[in-house]
Amino acid sequence: MQQPKVALIVDWLTVYAGAERVVEQIINIYPECDLFSLVDFLPDNQRGFLQHKLAKTTFIQRLPFSRKKFRAYLPFMPMAIETLNLEGYDIVISSSHAVARGAITLANQLHITYLQARNLKYAYEDRFLYFKLRKLGYLKEYLLHKLRMWDRIACSRPDHTIANSKYVSLWTKKVNRIKSQVIYPPVDVDRLIEMSVENKEEYYITVGRLEPYKRFDLIVDAFNQCGKPLYIVGDGSLLKKLKKAAKKSIVFLGFQSKEKVAELIAAAKALVFSGCEDFGISLVEAQACGTPVIAYGKGGALETVTPLTEKEPTGVLFFDQTVKEILNAVTAFENSKDAFTLEACKRNAKRFSNERFRREFKSFVTEKYQAHCNSLAQNYSVLSTSLYKQGISS
Template sequence: MTTEKLDNSDVAIAHDYLTQRGGAEKVVLALQRAFPSAPIYTTLYEQSTTYPEFASSTIITSPLDRIGPLRRSHRLALPFLAWAASRIRIPARHTIVSSSGWAHGFVTSGSKIVYCYSPARWLYQRDAYFGSSKRTPRRLVLNVLSPFLKRWDRRASRTATTYFAISTVVQQRIKDTYGIDAEVLPAPHTVDMTIRQEPVELPAALAAEPFFLCISRLLPYKNVDVVIQAFNELGFPLVIVGAGPEERRLASMCGDNVAMVKNLTDGQIQWLYARSRAVVSASFEDFGLTPIEGAVHGKPSIVLRWGGFLDTIAEGVTGVYFDSPTPSDVATAVRDFTTRDWDGDRIRAHAELFTEEHFARRLRDEIARIDALPTGGRGEAAS
């Protein structure tokens, strides 16, 4: 249910926008399970395009949420999100903020515990975020707004009580951008093995043998095109799960051995993981959740040696790396992968390091630490 009524609570959850299905939204669901009575504050909420589990949450939105086109395409809202974020007031004693650039600017009356996926990519890693395109309307708007948004963003960072980083690469990025020393807290996997698997309709050629699996938002920095080109060369079956601005271009690149699907249920995702040979990703990933989700099913991974993947892969045990996001490097790594034997039990054991229980326990410990402070946690983040 969506409402704009403000309710006092001990713990609240904040998130940039709930308009899509991805790793960040899975973390919010994990937070909701850890703090089931906590309301969720967000700028935009579109029930039809995010996870259905949010329908049973108390969701409090910004005034921007009244504009339907912005709910259905949050990227159109980019010029207005700083304004919307600044107008959200959260009266909770503690707010746990799930943020990649906006929710850390929500105004809180109590402590603000920020769980950061990355300082805003569209401000500090613009080329990676937008790709090679130089003159798209959104990019031109950002060129104009960037000086204001950077000032707003850095000011928002200073309102935090505690900063957590999702990975070591994000920890360093937070230090470089904000001057804040953040603790690394890996995101939890949210795989529920009790969910009934649901088949996904695939071309007969792909369904006939174990396929490789790439699950990703279809954005330039995810480098899904590189994976497609590598598998076109290899001829091995590949299933890509995801949606995004790159969808039409990527679909035009796919050979007969590559299938693209989207808008799947959790049961369908589980079905794909269970029948896959390995997870593949060439993305510049700040964390890299899909290798962990694959590991829960005993599946190894083939991923770029970069960023969050350095924290989530045990090389030679749960997966192999390639050194650059090029079709030739991906193809070489896949060939190397096929020469090795993989122990599903060891891979599943590695996934146990990334449980919701560990994640929630660390956040509860932080809330207890803040409660013990004379000020109750009000003040700026450590730097």
């Protein structure tokens, strides 16, 4: 079989974070692929994971203020993703948490989408976290309604759907009526395990994009009350607001290299996370570093963290997104520190390695592409036979 030509579509490229780690491994599988994105504002010093590829972008890249405010163009994103010219590719892979899976492909192309999250979740249940501008009123609701209508059409465009967790798979089946295969995202556990340390320092840590749905505001309020030292690693739209609310015991470290992040996590008492993560790569990274986690017990955390109630626990789960519950979880962790071991955390994290993801993802794509080619050949054979018979009869 001739080597297929592959196109890889992502929603946007602005920072190296969880979704980008999946993109990195897909590019490692298909290094000759061409890259497409709504916008590409990734800094030069963060492009290594793309093998320094430049994405072919859409008109949103050139709109006013798009570098910092591209999310404001959400109503135009469905149209923008449909403008991508994907002719000439055999396999189209979309890495989607917003509109990437809505790209238009041809009948002879195989389109496989990897759902990085509950797709367009900010147009569904998370809309109350993201859209609080009362002045927009019914216009906001109308635009989100139209976006959900488009998403219902777009979700059926890929030939096959992969979800990054059972949680996302169940969600997309309920919301979009689409079945999906679960392939957990990759985590660089081998590198992180080597960085684990037995002796922990006294600070807690939280890592991620400082965006509304991750509920960093709850963590800040909780640690303001308990006064325990907390490091916050990451950047995002809530940075200024969180800094203003935080007391002196909370330190904001901004964006850090993956090496520095691993060092900070490895030395921390525990990683704290209060968002409903669709998978939660940072939770697995912490465990690979030998660091237990304190996390909201919903979504991917239920699939990646062994709770205190089970044998060889790797973290404490709380089940209400409140400051009180976070404080109770921190207390439970402090009272049970001896129950968590370095080896248990690392052993649990090994289930989510880069090598495992590459093997499962490549196997899935290869299998589906072979079936796709066989189907095309069969259809061509039937069509040729039909045309031949028509020619004889005439």
